[in-house]
Amino acid sequence: MKSRTNIVIGSLIIIILLMSFAYSTFATQLTINGTAEIIGEWNVKITDVTAQYVSEGCDAGETQFTNTSVTFNAKLFKPGDYITYSIMIENSGNINATLDNINFTDDGVNGSSAIIYKYSEPHPILTAGEQTCILVQVIYDENVTEMPSIKTKTITGIIEYVQGD
Amino acid sequence: MYKEIDYSLVYNFLNPVIWGGILIYLMIDMKRKYIKTKLTKKQIVFISLISAIHIIIYFYLGLVFGFSKSPYSHKVVDIIKNCIIEILPIIGIEIARYILTKKNKNKKRSLILITIILSLLQVNYYILLKAFSNIEELFEYIFGTFIPLIASNFLYTYITLKESYVSILIMKVPAKILELLVPILTKTNWFIIGSTELIYSIIVYLLFKFKDVENKERTKPKTTNKASKFSYTLIIIMCSILVLLVAGVFKYEPIVILSNSMKPIFERADIIIYEKADIEKLSNLSINTIIIYKLDDKYIAHRIVAKVKEEGNIKYKTKGDRNNLEDNELVEVTQIKGIYKFHIKYIGMPSILLYELFNNKSEK
Numbered sequence: 001m002k003s004r005t006n007i008v009i010g011s012l013i014i015i016i017l018l019m020s021f022a023y024s025t026f027a028t029q030l031t032i033n034g035t036a037e038i039i040g041e042w043n044v045k046i047t048d049v050t051a052q053y054v055s056e057g058c059d060a061g062e063t064q065f066t067n068t069s070v071t072f073n074a075k076l077f078k079p080g081d082y083i084t085y086s087i088m089i090e091n092s093g094n095i096n097a098t099l100d101n102i103n104f105t106d107d108g109v110n111g112s113s114a115i116i117y118k119y120s121e122p123h124p125i126l127t128a129g130e131q132t133c134i135l136v137q138v139i140y141d142e143n144v145t146e147m148p149s150i151k152t153k154t155i156t157g158i159i160e161y162v163q164g165d
Numbered sequence: 166m167y168k169e170i171d172y173s174l175v176y177n178f179l180n181p182v183i184w185g186g187i188l189i190y191l192m193i194d195m196k197r198k199y200i201k202t203k204l205t206k207k208q209i210v211f212i213s214l215i216s217a218i219h220i221i222i223y224f225y226l227g228l229v230f231g232f233s234k235s236p237y238s239h240k241v242v243d244i245i246k247n248c249i250i251e252i253l254p255i256i257g258i259e260i261a262r263y264i265l266t267k268k269n270k271n272k273k274r275s276l277i278l279i280t281i282i283l284s285l286l287q288v289n290y291y292i293l294l295k296a297f298s299n300i301e302e303l304f305e306y307i308f309g310t311f312i313p314l315i316a317s318n319f320l321y322t323y324i325t326l327k328e329s330y331v332s333i334l335i336m337k338v339p340a341k342i343l344e345l346l347v348p349i350l351t352k353t354n355w356f357i358i359g360s361t362e363l364i365y366s367i368i369v370y371l372l373f374k375f376k377d378v379e380n381k382e383r384t385k386p387k388t389t390n391k392a393s394k395f396s397y398t399l400i401i402i403m404c405s406i407l408v409l410l411v412a413g414v415f416k417y418e419p420i421v422i423l424s425n426s427m428k429p430i431f432e433r434a435d436i437i438i439y440e441k442a443d444i445e446k447l448s449n450l451s452i453n454t455i456i457i458y459k460l461d462d463k464y465i466a467h468r469i470v471a472k473v474k475e476e477g478n479i480k481y482k483t484k485g486d487r488n489n490l491e492d493n494e495l496v497e498v499t500q501i502k503g504i505y506k507f508h509i510k511y512i513g514m515p516s517i518l519l520y521e522l523f524n525n526k527s528e529k
Contacts (some may be wrong), residue, residue, distance in 0.1 A: 005374060005393075009400055012367050016360055016404050019308045020411040021515040023356040024421050024436075042236045043292065062461060068233075092292055097236070129291060163238040163247075
């Protein structure tokens with residue numbers, strides 16, 4: 001009995017050590033997880049965020065994203081400049097999902113008031129295995145006549161899906 | 166090709182229908198063969214406690230890592246639908262396990278095979294196939310989901326052999342119902358969920374082992390197993406501490422060094438332990454302090470060589486001890502992850518090997 005238990009414990013230590021080393025190597029993201037049963041798997045998340053178009057001389061900045069939120073730091077220089085970001089969302093689980101909440105906010109007075117943004121609506125229903133894309137366009141307002149001192153804007157978006165029918 | 170399959174159809178319809186059918190057949194089969202499935206009151210209390218501990222651990226992790234809104238629908242119809250979809254296969258699998266293990270209880274190889282087959286029936290193949298396109302995701306899936314799934318299935322087979330499928334249902338069903346009912350779920354990651362499931366499986370296995378030994382000792386002369394109990398407990402505690410340390414739960418967090426820019430203080434393959442600090446402390450760091458900061462996707466551990474005030478904000482100029490030049494960009498307080506405390510030589514080598522194997526994007 002003792003030797004079998006020792007093998008089990010030894011295997012545990014080896015696996016935990018390997019996982020620890022791997023975890024400290026990989027970049028990690030928080031995900032929503034249920035208990036270990038994986039018959040039904042919820043896995044709707046943002047998979048990629050890229051700057052699709054950047055006007056000349058502008059800076060798309062660093063984009064950060066978690067499973068359900070995304071942050072852009074756009075830097076634009078002159079009226080008419082714009083950056084288009086694309087946010088890819090995928091339902092990799094096996095439960096159909098319905099859009100519950102989409103909300104974009106900016107850094108208010110800390111960012112440029114001359115920079116505005118708009119976004120396209122994603123698919124309201126994301127069936128298992130399906131992908132959708134949201135396009136966010138950050139624009140330097142063409143009608144602005146004064147040159148503001150701040151030319152950056154930080155925009156944060158939250159996109160949440162829940163179980164669909 | 167796998168994208169063309171409607172996996173929600175498998176989950177919502179095929180899975181419960183197939184397992185429901187198997188369940189009905191097995192129930193009839195069981196009645197026919199008079200298989201004893203009743204548990205004693207003591208066994209029910211013991212297994213209920215184990216189940217409660219699992220639920221407590223899961224929600225306690227939420228207090229540490231945070232909670233997120235549950236994606237499950239909470240309409241009454243959907244709750245009933247979810248319960249049928251999720252619980253029917255669990256009951257089907259466990260009764261199938263019970264009958265198969267009882268029929269093969271002295272055949273070790275058959276038991277292993279049964280456990281592996283039942284584990285494979287619970288794998289989400291869509292995610293598994295997808296993970297094959299990215300070695301990092303595959304690794305995370307194997308260690309975060311697959312191995313814990315196999316481990317818990319071996320545990321279930323073991324408990325089924327010792328007791329009955331009812332024990333497993335007491336362990337699994339209340340946890341599943343709670344998961345479907347509560348409006349929040351724990352926010353965590355593959356490492357925490359995987360290691361917690363593994364450690365939990367081992368703890369339950371040991372509890373059953375010691376319970377079994379104690380029962381046998383009542384009829385046979387007593388043998389001392391206090392020492393092994395103590396050593397196993399110590400190992401479990403140390404594994405748990407390691408997991409929590411790596412996951413960044415404590416004030417101190419480890420990080421693997423991939424370059425030699427701070428040689429001779431520390432070098433490639435060393436693990437440094439840094440202290441997480443608040444904004445106020447990070448705004449008042451002195452020259453020569455070694456900080457760990459994030460730049461794009463990379464973590465860098467360099468020494469502060471100057472402190473500057475830019476647009477009212479404190480920023481630091483940094484430099485690697487072995488580098489000839491200072492770092493190009495000033496480091497903002499918000500970029501700093503912590504302050505270097507001490508390091509352990511060379512124990513990060515496995516991480517380096519993994520990094521090189523996966524050609525990971527973040528250099529620490």
